[in-house]
Amino acid sequence: MHPQYDPEKVEREAHQHWERTGAFRAVEDPARPKFYCLSMFPYPSGKLHMGHVRNYTIGDVMTRFHRMRGHNVMQPMGWDAFGLPAENAAMANGVPPAEWTYRNIDYMRSQLKKLGFAIDWGRELFTCRPDYYRWNQWLFLRMLEKGLVYKKTGTVNWDPVDQTVLANEQVIDGRGWRTGAVVEKREIPMYYMRITAYAEELLSALDSLTGWPERVKTMQANWIGKSHGVNIAFPYELAGEKKLLRVFTTRADTLMGATFCAVAAEHPLAAHAARSDRKLAAFVDECKHGSVMEADLAQLDKKGMPTGLFVSHPITGENIEVWVGNYVLMAYGEGAVMGVPGHDERDFAFARKYGLRIKPVIDVEGRPYSTDTWQPWYADYGKCVNSGRYDGLDYQGAVEAIAADLKKKNLGDKQVTWRLRDWGISRQRYWGTPIPIIHCQGCGDVPVPDDQLPVVLPENLVPDGTGNPLARTPSFLNCKCPKCGKAARRETDTMDTFVDSSWYYLRFACPDQSKAMVDERAKYWMAVDQYIGGIEHAILHLLYSRFWTKVMRDLGLISGVDEPFTRLLTQGMVLNEIFYRKSAEGRITYYNPADVDLKHDDKGQRSGAILKSDGQPVESDGIGTMSKSKNNGVDPQDLIDRYGADTARLFMMFASPPEQTLEWSDSGVEGGSRFLRRLWLFAANNGKSAADHVFNAAFGPVKDWTREAPQVREFRRSIHLALKQASYDYERMQYNTVVSACMKMLNTLEGGAGGAGIGSVNAVDQAVAEGVSILLRVLYPITPHITYALWRDLGYATKLGDLLDAPWPVVDEAALDQDEIELVLQVNGKLRGHMRAPKSAGREQIESLALAHEAVTRFTEGHSVKKVVVVPGRLVNVVV
């Protein structure tokens, strides 16, 4: 064995070995329990970032651990390869998105391989390949047949200069990111997936996801947003015709306080009124401009205009004026609200601004009411007042009574409303899955027949930022109508990339299947036992995937799977300190932490930070996520080149538990590297001679350790305690303390099992050998390369086989036993000393030993002992 740890060599050899033996190929095996471990697949943006390294290391540790525990594991990898960044890169460099994407994939794949992940590369998939996205198209058509896909007009951000649709992230302060032109809202036809048909199941099934973090489930539940309320109709007449204005409310108990109605700018009634009122038309137009993002809308001032139309109150018959309000959302409920200024903050602000009547109808435990200023309790539940026959009723009672009365008049009923909206999947983009529709002058929108799938996306186009290049490509655009055979035009919109990621986990089970979307192998592997990814996908990706799984189930494509991901782990972000300098003119320049030296005073406290290049101080702006704009990123490649993959993996796992944020620390990385060098050195010096004994110790006939010297037994006890800790922490996925347990083991090993003349030499060697074999196996899922090399070089591999499938070490409970136990002595709950007592000592014996102990008597003298609490094996507390 070479005495020097050479990570580059060690890792290269391990990779060659795994490659040669096909170590990570996953094969269906009904005889063994399966474990499908999946990390969210990356977007091929160019190179791996630290978030990827962390994500995939967590998954790899889990995969390797479960394999040692006897599971048939599968860890696949693929590429979320369609998307906007490829188009942006194309515009910047004039390279087709396909070329850019495939080049990035090649580089990132090589990085993943360097990190030594136990991935079955035979299952690699690419969402931008026709053999994958044809099934997006195929399922789209099945959903179309079932009415789960439909077409309607939707609102998009439109850049009037580039004549193109903008994604939300391309709109900055209401202007196009490239042109700076004010963005308009535009109505265009789009395809939608009817996710709302699954709202009830998507909500109720959250309860079954016991392996998901609570906050992700809460976020999804809020997003789905089920509200119970009442749909109320306000009758009116228009050109002699009787009509109804419908509103939805969760506060039907306040109906008697309704003094106006407000409709969204897009509401038909607003459009009608605008026809005869130019000022109103201008206002409606204004509302339709600007961003489509709701977070932006929420910042706007309340604005409105009367329509001049009146409706009558469904209970009193009173005349009520209809307004257009910029705060009313067309997409929620009926696109219209009843205005109850007395008990709704928005209506209150609106009424105050336009001098509308405010009528309080709820009394909240006698708290004061003034129409001058809004108070939070105005919106609380209370008793009806000023409400005629409903006076005195509470919230529930009033809602029931009012709903019943409305139902009698045919003017309303109880209703459940969802916040969740259907999923618009059309994107006016080139680099995505073509929507398989053909537009024919005579036949209308015609689905592409199955035997003409896939509709292949040409890979050689270069977008220029103006419109969709597909629309300028005759070879793609022109086709024949499948129905009538006449010349027709292909749909040029592509699908949202969330479609691609909504089912890739199913395809990993059978990526080579060319006849079907999925086959019976999916039944073996599904559901994903552990899914790992960033919290940023808590809502959309995870909700769409759940929806998609249910759709495929209901179409009979998969069976026995209601939910795709049994357990979910959302890993924390990777942070680093931010350093900057501010120039005299106020310009801020950020400096990478790698270029900054930290100064400490002699107590270890930070005393300053200076830039290495000029020795002048820089300011710290705290810590934040690694980002280009703050120049605080660390390139994983540098880390690997410098220290090797094992150190990178070890640091990632050690610095904090998987779900928490991780703070980058160069010296922490050094510490990890130091530990691995120490491990190597210890093995080189002591491991080989010890290993010769290992087969009698850990794997041979059980030895009676109770006869050995106390030092040897203490040594084993400490190894097995650490093993117990590590096993527990692997189960609960707290890998930082697994690393700490391994460090303890090495500390113990270096301390030795006792010198010459203590115990039998044979026992000392066996204890060391056993300790080494435990440490290597416990550390292996985290740092597989160095442990592979040591396992091989110390001779374990030849006798016991590959570390990949080595049995997980078993805690020897007998080793944890001690003849004498150290007990903590407390007086009045305060720590006063320690004493040793025989393991066999009973409660009374311990009590009398404690009361006689000097550490106790010092504090009990002159006082009377009231009570003695004995916690077996732990402590004695004397109360005086």
Add this chain to the structure above:
RNA sequence: GCGAAGGUGGCGGAAUUGGUAGACGCACUGGAUUUAGGUUCCAGCGCCGCAAGGCAUGGGGGUUCGAGUCCCUUCCUUCGCACCA
């Protein structure tokens, strides 16, 4: 505003059922090795105190023999959602 998570040494973080707070690592201090720097090794390291001892898990209160852990209250931080009627 609503919802969720979290406040523990100079720092990252431990503490499985209420039972020795600060494991493990980093930083720092002293010493050894080294021509020196680095590496490596040994020792120390919550705060105050010469010591005995006292004080410490954001603040305040409570339950308990005993509270980082349970309850109440308050402050702060982070994240998510946000005109949802």
